[in-house]
Amino acid sequence: MARDLSNQQWHGIPRKEIPWYPTVDPEKCIGCELCFVTCGREVYEITPDKHHKARVVRPYNCMVGCSTCAMVCPTQAISFPNREMIWKLEREYKIFKLVHEEARVKKEKMNLAQSRENAEQQVAKAITRARFEVAGGFGEKRFLMQLKEFIANKPIDIVNVTMEVPTLQDTFREAPGYMRFEVTSTQQEDIQAYLEALRSLIKENQLVLIDETHLT
Numbered sequence: 001m002a003r004d005l006s007n008q009q010w011h012g013i014p015r016k017e018i019p020w021y022p023t024v025d026p027e028k029c030i031g032c033e034l035c036f037v038t039c040g041r042e043v044y045e046i047t048p049d050k051h052h053k054a055r056v057v058r059p060y061n062c063m064v065g066c067s068t069c070a071m072v073c074p075t076q077a078i079s080f081p082n083r084e085m086i087w088k089l090e091r092e093y094k095i096f097k098l099v100h101e102e103a104r105v106k107k108e109k110m111n112l113a114q115s116r117e118n119a120e121q122q123v124a125k126a127i128t129r130a131r132f133e134v135a136g137g138f139g140e141k142r143f144l145m146q147l148k149e150f151i152a153n154k155p156i157d158i159v160n161v162t163m164e165v166p167t168l169q170d171t172f173r174e175a176p177g178y179m180r181f182e183v184t185s186t187q188q189e190d191i192q193a194y195l196e197a198l199r200s201l202i203k204e205n206q207l208v209l210i211d212e213t214h215l216t
């Protein structure tokens with residue numbers, strides 16, 4: 001079912017008080033149907049016969065000031081009233097106070113949409129969990145102790161710790177071993193600043209960072 005936009009207002013002016021709509025010259029219309037396809041406001045219908053002529057059936061659905069269909073018509077079969085008529089109405093109805101208010105609301109909506117988009121991008125970029133794989137000498141659990149100090153009083157935790165050393169004795173020596181653990185936010189927040197500090201800690205302990213995978 002076609003929409004009826006004729007009861008709407010144009011910046012406070014009842015739409016039906018503005019005679020802005022297309023007129024088709026049936027003599028010039030070659031039935032290409034371009035106006036019908038182009039108009040998104042269902043102003044036109046096409047005759048059901050073999051000529052496919054365009055007819056204006058919902059004139060007040062037309063957007064005031066739009067003349068797109070006339071621009072694309074290949075035979076200049078479509079005409080509009082003089083634009084002076086719109087300018088006269090704008091002055092008569094003093095619409096600009098309302099237009100400024102509409103502009104303010106529009107800007108607010110655009111800013112809100114932009115803020116929302118920015119916030120969504122921030123959330124999308126956030127990392128809340130990361131897995132580290134390191135190798136080297138963990139020396140008398142020194143690195144483990146440092147990790148414990150590292151997370152103290154921070155909204156992060158270290159979980160799923162796996163350590164592999166060739167022998168038990170090696171745990172207390174500088175013998176090379178392998179360790180995997182995950183750093184996770186305890187508050188579902190971005191932890192990238194902590195990851196940077198953790199990389200430094202790994203480096204300071206002369207361990208090799210084999211891999212760092214961001215899990216969220």
Ligand code: SF4
Nearest residue numbers: 029030032033035073
């Ligand atoms: S675009 Fe012009 S020629 Fe084509 S159907 Fe519409 S009025 Fe007719």
Ligand code: SF4
Nearest residue numbers: 039043062063066069
């Ligand atoms: S001027 Fe615009 S809104 Fe009006 S009939 Fe043409 S395409 Fe549709």
